[in-house]
Amino acid sequence: MAATDPRTTIKSIVDVYLVGTPITKDDGVTPASTISLWEGGPETIKFLFDTALFDVIITFGDPRTRSSRPDQDVPTYFHMVYPIVVTTVDKYTAGVLVCTAARMQHTARLAIRAAIAGSAQSAPAGVPAYTLRIEEESSGHRWTGGIHIWESTYRATYQWI
Amino acid sequence: MAAKASFLDRGGEVATWQPRALGARAAASTNWPAVTWGSSSIRIYVEHVSSTIKRTPAGDVTEERLKVWTTASIAQDDLITYKGDDYLVETEPEADTESRFRGATEYVTATLVKES
Numbered sequence: 001m002a003a004t005d006p007r008t009t010i011k012s013i014v015d016v017y018l019v020g021t022p023i024t025k026d027d028g029v030t031p032a033s034t035i036s037l038w039e040g041g042p043e044t045i046k047f048l049f050d051t052a053l054f055d056v057i058i059t060f061g062d063p064r065t066r067s068s069r070p071d072q073d074v075p076t077y078f079h080m081v082y083p084i085v086v087t088t089v090d091k092y093t094a095g096v097l098v099c100t101a102a103r104m105q106h107t108a109r110l111a112i113r114a115a116i117a118g119s120a121q122s123a124p125a126g127v128p129a130y131t132l133r134i135e136e137e138s139s140g141h142r143w144t145g146g147i148h149i150w151e152s153t154y155r156a157t158y159q160w161i
Numbered sequence: 162m163a164a165k166a167s168f169l170d171r172g173g174e175v176a177t178w179q180p181r182a183l184g185a186r187a188a189a190s191t192n193w194p195a196v197t198w199g200s201s202s203i204r205i206y207v208e209h210v211s212s213t214i215k216r217t218p219a220g221d222v223t224e225e226r227l228k229v230w231t232t233a234s235i236a237q238d239d240l241i242t243y244k245g246d247d248y249l250v251e252t253e254p255e256a257d258t259e260s261r262f263r264g265a266t267e268y269v270t271a272t273l274v275k276e277s
Contacts, residue, residue: 005190007190011190035192036192037191037193038190038191038192041191041192041193041194042183042196043193043194
């Protein structure tokens with residue numbers, strides 16, 4: 001399952017990229033503490049940011065899929081849109097802002113775009129064959145549960161041939 | 162022990178409290194932490210709050226909620242087994258203190274939702 005599950009594939013692509021090119025804090029040098037998870041885990045946002053002390057949370061959600069078969073005798077293509085959500089909050093050390101949520105969002109945006117672009121298609125003769133791209137991005141911030149969170153959603157289209 | 166707390170511990174009903182603990186991240190794909198459960202016997206006072214039917218494509222489910230009062234240090238997402246059924250501590254427990262100024266917790270109250 002893991003080898004063919006697109007969500008695992010996409011998460012692995014992002015994880016590998018971040019190991020080599022980590023998201024940095026405001027100083028542009030210190031690597032931020034980043035966690036990538038499937039959506040729906042047992043931990044709360046406050047636990048992840050305040051207790052586990054992560055600076056950036058990346059979650060991979062459930063897909064929306066549509067199929068297309070434009071011509072007879074052409075295989076059916078499945079366009080699976082996977083949401084990748086990056087969540088950040090303002091983080092302070094000794095009263096000094098070291099991770100500005102909005103700035104971290106921009107740094108994470110560059111990382112997500114580069115990670116996906118770097119694995120835009122499966123290896124030759126790879127199984128399953130796929131192409132991958134970011135179809136849409138949306139960003140915003142909201143006050144919820146007593147914390148101010150910034151969220152960006154990247155809709156990655158995984159076209160499964 | 163203050164009067165309120167001793168009263169709660171003498172009366173009420175016996176239930177099994179299963180506190181939730183998060184362990185190391187073990188799941189390779191999801192990166193979620195492992196969840197383990199403790200077990201101890203506690204006394205609770207229970208009040209039935211609501212029972213509603215929710216319809217899903219796979220079938221109906223009854224959503225039953227209780228309110229509990231206990232001196233145990235229950236936390237959100239812990240499990241309590243009451244009369245053979247498992248209930249999830251749905252809300253963050255609210256503490257009632259012995260005195261506004263001394264702040265010693267007398268008991269906590271929370272809403273439970275039936276899981277099984």
